[in-house]
Amino acid sequence: MTSHGQLLTFRSQDELRTSHYHHYELKGEHDVWGYIGLPTAPPEDALQWVTVLIDIAAQRLHLLKAKHMAERQLGLKARRRLLSRDIKRLTSLADFLQRHGHGWCDIFQASGIALTHKGELYYFGECPDRQQIFQQLGYLDTTTDQDSTIELDGDCQGGLAAPLNLASNHLGWLLIFRQHAMVTPGDVTSIAQLTFWLPIEASMVLELADDLAVAITALDVVHVNRQLRKTNQRLESLAHTDLLTRCWNRYYTEFVIEELCASNATCAVLMFDIDDFKRINDTYGHPTGDDILREIARLATQTLRSNDHLGRWGGEEFIVIIADVTLNEGICIAKRLRCHIEQHSFAIPDSVTISAGLTTIRTDESPRQLLERVDKGMYLAKTAGKNQVMIC
Numbered sequence: 001m002t003s004h005g006q007l008l009t010f011r012s013q014d015e016l017r018t019s020h021y022h023h024y025e026l027k028g029e030h031d032v033w034g035y036i037g038l039p040t041a042p043p044e045d046a047l048q049w050v051t052v053l054i055d056i057a058a059q060r061l062h063l064l065k066a067k068h069m070a071e072r073q074l075g076l077k078a079r080r081r082l083l084s085r086d087i088k089r090l091t092s093l094a095d096f097l098q099r100h101g102h103g104w105c106d107i108f109q110a111s112g113i114a115l116t117h118k119g120e121l122y123y124f125g126e127c128p129d130r131q132q133i134f135q136q137l138g139y140l141d142t143t144t145d146q147d148s149t150i151e152l153d154g155d156c157q158g159g160l161a162a163p164l165n166l167a168s169n170h171l172g173w174l175l176i177f178r179q180h181a182m183v184t185p186g187d188v189t190s191i192a193q194l195t196f197w198l199p200i201e202a203s204m205v206l207e208l209a210d211d212l213a214v215a216i217t218a219l220d221v222v223h224v225n226r227q228l229r230k231t232n233q234r235l236e237s238l239a240h241t242d243l244l245t246r247c248w249n250r251y252y253t254e255f256v257i258e259e260l261c262a263s264n265a266t267c268a269v270l271m272f273d274i275d276d277f278k279r280i281n282d283t284y285g286h287p288t289g290d291d292i293l294r295e296i297a298r299l300a301t302q303t304l305r306s307n308d309h310l311g312r313w314g315g316e317e318f319i320v321i322i323a324d325v326t327l328n329e330g331i332c333i334a335k336r337l338r339c340h341i342e343q344h345s346f347a348i349p350d351s352v353t354i355s356a357g358l359t360t361i362r363t364d365e366s367p368r369q370l371l372e373r374v375d376k377g378m379y380l381a382k383t384a385g386k387n388q389v390m391i392c
Ligand SMILES: Nc1nc2c(ncn2[C@@H]2O[C@H](COP(=O)(O)OP(=O)(O)OP(=O)(O)O)[C@@H](O)[C@H]2O)c(=O)[nH]1
Pocket: 244, 273, 274, 275, 276, 277, 278, 279, 281, 285, 286, 287, 288, 289, 290, 293, 314, 315, 316, 382
């Protein structure tokens, strides 16, 4: 029993019974909802007046209680609006609880609030531990219907569980925990019979559970969309990429050249081929040949500027798109690349060189004409002794 000045608080009905207080029951629509106590029993002749006064007080208290409940319902409405506004910004259930847990606990006069979803537990405030909660839920999952709340008992006494009707097949729960019973029905003899939640509170919890189910479903959709976007990006990049060298593949290089020709872009195109690559393969084996192809792609990418692009045309042939340059600037870049490769120490004792054809895109020419010209330049570089760039 706690004393707040003139106000006394009884924590249980037993405490009230064993006190010297003479008490009267306050009866409402859901059985007894409270007591009024007098320090001593009133004299017999005043009993009738005391009863009248208590009735008046009971009505006043009932009104106050109804007003208080209406305020809590309004509070819940405001919180639900906040939640629906917040849905787009929320990133996880833990985030949900961090942002809203305090407000929900306030409205439900609860000490803690928890959510379970896909076997995970998220909580705010004081809740029983994970094992105690899942033990209770394991039983509820198989017995509870989907539209009503249930008061928990045992280790989770004081808890009210509301199912989350999610779009996915996973069953989730909203759990709200309260430490002290709100209502002590008429003839309570054992603590197990205590009711911690009023029916109106249970229906408020169900409303919140409905909103949470919508929010969680939205969160799941956001998550699936994010996964899809990532998968699409990955697929797109795979469709553009040569798996051995990680540079553009022929399909994508051709596509970009078509676009450049169609837009009459100012741009140089270099086609190069590794010299005597067959001999390298024959001498050191195909895997070493593959390493050299990878290394050449790496060196070329390093040498080029960020807006230039390297594509593997096939076998040991590559194409470089040198963006926004005149022929002279293109020649400088092509020579730098040839030198860089010639001077690089590869994992084999032989020096590795390239022969290249270089040209710029001419007005209104087709991709085919451009590629034939640059291929011819490369052929001329080979026949002229290799390890050189031929302008065409
Ligand atoms: N390791 C490896 N070798 C490849 C790959 N693609 C093509 N080749 C080889 O590249 C070699 C190309 O040989 P050729 O066309 O005769 O040309 P080359 O030996 O470079 O002679 P030149 O072009 O005249 O300098 C062949 O042995 C192909 O098998 C690949 O992905 N990996």
